[in-house]
Amino acid sequence: MSAPNKSYDPVEVEALKPETIDQAREEALAAIAAAPDLEALREVKAAHAGDRSPLALANREIGALPPHAKADAGKRVGQARGAVNKALAGRRQELEAERDERVLVEEAVDVTLPHDRVPAGARHxxxxxxxxxxxxxxxxxxxxxxxxxVEAEWFNFDALNFLPDHPARTTTDTFFVRGTGAGDEGAADEPEDASGVVLxxxxxxxxxxxxxxxxxxxxxxxxxxxxxxxxxxxxxxxxxxxxxxxxxxxxxxxxxxxxxxxxxxxxxxxxxxxxxxxxxxxxxxxxxxxxxxxxxxxxxxxxxxxxxxxxxxxxxxxxxxxxxxxxxxxxxxxxxxxxxxxxxxxxxxxxxxxxxxxxxxxxxxxxxxxxxxxxxxxxxxx
Missing domain, CATH: 3.30.930.10 (Bira Bifunctional Protein; Domain 2)
Known part of the structure; x- marks a missing residue:
């Protein structure tokens, strides 16, 4: 059985190179600073601090290093990830403060406005x-x-003892419903085509x-x-x-x-x-x-x-x-x-x-x- 490769240098691992880690950190900080709102910041977090981010992938490579190389590599990656997380928290606070201030302005209620601009209804x-x-x-x-x-003449007049020639049974007092054809002879002023129905x-x-x-x-x-x-x-x-x-x-x-x-x-x-x-x-x-x-x-x-x-x-x-x-x-x-x-x-x-x-x-x-x-x-x- 061969002995562990104690000469393994983490610098030779591409993801753990100092310049690679520095570049990933700077890209993350720039993206965080440029996030215009909380939704964009969530996308930046997933890209630069999530499980598939460059720094997260570099952190996984540390486990394969020999013992004497893990400390130095872990320190560099940990510092970079810490800087990114700190920048995320700070930008989140800034964006939340901006959101709250905007909401106070956009959703403000002027309590001095008239409350009764729509008048209350009323029954007749x-x-x-x-x-x-x-x-x-x-x-x-x-x-x-x-x-x-709309009532029959019998109910409106005859049953109530109104004689056929009573003045109330003429068109000068009563609305007659017009029939579809010639009707029977009725009161003197009743329309010729009356249907025997009145209002x-x-x-x-x-x-x-x-x-x-x-x-x-x-x-x-x-x-x-x-x-x-x-x-x-x-x-x-x-x-x-x-x-x-x-x-x-x-x-x-x-x-x-x-x-x-x-x-x-x-x-x-x-x-x-x-x-x-x-x-x-x-x-x-x-x-x-x-x-x-x-x-x-x-x-x-x-x-x-x-x-x-x-x-x-x-x-x-x-x-x-x-x-x-x-x-x-x-x-x-x-x-x-x-x-x-x-x-x-x-x-x-x-x-x-x-x-x-x-x-x-x-x-x-x-x-x-x-x-x-x-x-x-x-x-x-x-």
């Missing part, structure tokens, strides 16, 4: 008021009933449908949109929101109607509000009445006092809300209800008019034009 006050009215009657045991907005002029057809579909007794409230051929102005609109009430049971009288109206008005306007009934005529109720409530502004104090005029009631002391009455027996008969056993009452009013009273809205056009400046003050009340 008609929706809010309609739901409040529904809640009042649901708490009394009523149900909310709905029906189609409902009130929510009373929902009352008729409720009597036909539900078991007696019936207590329903019927809110919804209705359509009439009115010009859009400060006090009228061709599309508006109406709410009607129907109560059919044994023994109901006009006194029950009066108590119900008082409760509704007091719930909406205050406990000191009262109502009055004035004789009137409606085809679907008999007897019928117009319902007034005491003026919510002056409470009647402006009547006969020129020094204290009231714009809300024109110093009359009362404000008209809508129509009401005891359900006409003909309506009950048309819906299959025995008028000898059952009686009931109904009333209806426009929610737009109620909104004008509650919030001093002077122009009904503000409710339909969609201007957020009108709806926003009402907020998101639910």
């Amino acid at each position: 006050p008609l929706t809010t008021l309609s739901e409040r009215i529904e809640d009042i009657f649901v708490a009394m045991g009523y149900e909310v009933a709905e029906g189609p907005e 409902r002029t009130h929510t009373s057809p929902v009352q008729v449908r409720s009597l036909l579909e539900r078991e007696l007794p019936v207590y329903v409230i019927c809110p919804g949109r209705v359509f009439r051929t009115d010009e859009l102005d400060a006090t009228h609109t061709p599309v508006f929101t109406q709410v009607e009430l129907l109560a059919i049971d044994e023994g109901l009288t006009m006194a029950d109607l009066k108590g119900t109206l008082d409760h509704m008005v007091q719930s909406l306007f205050g406990p000191d509000m009262t109502t009055r009934l004035r004789p009137y005529h409606f085809p679907f109720t008999e007897p019928s009445a117009e319902m007034d409530m005491v003026c919510y502004v002056c409470h009647g104090a402006s009547v006969g006092d020129p020094a204290r005029p009231c714009r809300a009631c024109s110093s009359e002391g009362w404000i008209e809300l809508g129509g009401c009455g005891v359900v006409n027996p003909r309506v009950l008969t048309a819906c299959g209800v025995d008028p000898e056993r059952y009686s009931g009452f109904a009333f209806g009013f426009g929610i737009e008019r109620m909104l004008m009273f509650r919030h001093n809205v002077e122009d009904m056009r503000d409710m339909v034009e969609g201007d957020v400046r009108f709806t926003r003050p009402f907020g998101m009340e639910i």
Whole structure:
């Protein structure tokens, strides 16, 4: 067996030559100094300090050297690798500091900027008021009933005791749905090709449908949109929101109607509000009445006092809300209800008019034009 080669000189190993190690170190330091960001520095580290880097390969050659040569070669390689690692750590700190400083500038939040540049939304006050009215009657045991907005004439007129020549059945008051061909003869002003279908002029057809579909007794409230051929102005609109009430049971009288109206008005306007009934005529109720409530502004104090005029009631002391009455027996008969056993009452009013009273809205056009400046003050009340 031959003895170890003690004359083996590490200088003769290409990877361990001093000039080779110095060159690898200088190339690594130059690349580290030139790294523009942390991502580039990671690539430099892999190339000059990774397992396949020149200095790492040189370090592997040390194991093959004779004992007396390992120390000197290890010292040179170790110093070079230490310099590279130190340069990597220093450059990493510099790049991280630059990154943090840049982030503070680029992602800074100016807390003095307005926080409400996108305004908060608002529910339309008609929706809010309609739901409040529904809640009042649901708490009394009523149900909310709905029906189609495009309605047959029978439901809209005939079942409600509107005679064929009633003025409300003409095109001056009602929107008729045009048919595809010539229709039967109807009212004098009805279009020749009418289909017998109209845009409902009130929510009373929902009352008729409720009597036909539900078991007696019936207590329903019927809110919804209705359509009439009115010009859009400060006090009228061709599309508006109406709410009607129907109560059919044994023994109901006009006194029950009066108590119900008082409760509704007091719930909406205050406990000191009262109502009055004035004789009137409606085809679907008999007897019928117009319902007034005491003026919510002056409470009647402006009547006969020129020094204290009231714009809300024109110093009359009362404000008209809508129509009401005891359900006409003909309506009950048309819906299959025995008028000898059952009686009931109904009333209806426009929610737009109620909104004008509650919030001093002077122009009904503000409710339909969609201007957020009108709806926003009402907020998101639910």
